[in-house]
Amino acid sequence: MHTALPDTIYAIQHLAFEDLGSLEDTFYQMGYRVRYFEAGIDDLSKALEYKGLTIILGGPIGVYETEDYPFLQQEIDLLKVRLENNLPTLGICLGAQLIAHALGAKVYAGHAKEIGWSPLDIKATPNNPLAVLADHAVLHWHGDTFELPSQATLLASSAIYPNQAFSVGNNILALQFHIEAEAHTMEKWLIGHTCELRKADIHIPSLRRDNQQYAVALEMVASRVIQNFIGQLKYQ
Numbered sequence: 001m002h003t004a005l006p007d008t009i010y011a012i013q014h015l016a017f018e019d020l021g022s023l024e025d026t027f028y029q030m031g032y033r034v035r036y037f038e039a040g041i042d043d044l045s046k047a048l049e050y051k052g053l054t055i056i057l058g059g060p061i062g063v064y065e066t067e068d069y070p071f072l073q074q075e076i077d078l079l080k081v082r083l084e085n086n087l088p089t090l091g092i093c094l095g096a097q098l099i100a101h102a103l104g105a106k107v108y109a110g111h112a113k114e115i116g117w118s119p120l121d122i123k124a125t126p127n128n129p130l131a132v133l134a135d136h137a138v139l140h141w142h143g144d145t146f147e148l149p150s151q152a153t154l155l156a157s158s159a160i161y162p163n164q165a166f167s168v169g170n171n172i173l174a175l176q177f178h179i180e181a182e183a184h185t186m187e188k189w190l191i192g193h194t195c196e197l198r199k200a201d202i203h204i205p206s207l208r209r210d211n212q213q214y215a216v217a218l219e220m221v222a223s224r225v226i227q228n229f230i231g232q233l234k235y236q
Helices: 022-029 071-084 094-102 183-192 194-199 204-232
Strands: 008-013 033-038 054-056 089-092 107-119 137-146 153-157 165-168 172-175
Touching: 022 033, 022 204, 054 094, 071 089, 071 094, 089 094, 094 107, 094 137, 094 165, 094 172, 107 194, 107 204, 137 204, 183 194, 183 204, 194 204
Parallel strands: 008 033, 008 054, 054 089, 089 172
Antiparallel strands: 107 137, 153 165, 165 172
């Protein structure tokens, strides 16, 4: 365990079944506890002002939908301050989009839904925490995308979208893809996102087969990504 980092990981959830997945076991094995905050219900100030690691998880809403979902504006405002203070932050999917937006980059509806398993183009940047993902398929599940923030380092691209992951220094990591996908819980996603899957004309049995084929291998390397990221945190 990273001795300087507080021993609880805070995670902001936007959708009940989009949790930390396989990463939760990784944190437990590393000696951390996990506490969840429910966006739209809980006061997120404690999570976003927390000096330890806060993880912002995915969800089907867009960062620009603040009129329909007013809690998003508070989340964005708190996140801006968090990032200015360089507090340890990991964003996944919507979480990555929120980080990009909070850093001043444009987030917008992409030209195509990217749903399914495919490998990443991992960039040859020094100390890239995603290097272990080379040659591994990851789960993509998004329609929005973002421009790269001016202060960010691009870490990965996909065949469809150039900006799939970025970092800002050692403490801020944003992943457009779902590194947390867990083989034995993916049926929750197929049930919960059925409307989106059908609208996008995704063949659910094929996606289920891919989940079963690729998720176990991803679980193993995802653990190493998290260990890499936590190992490089500069905690004050």
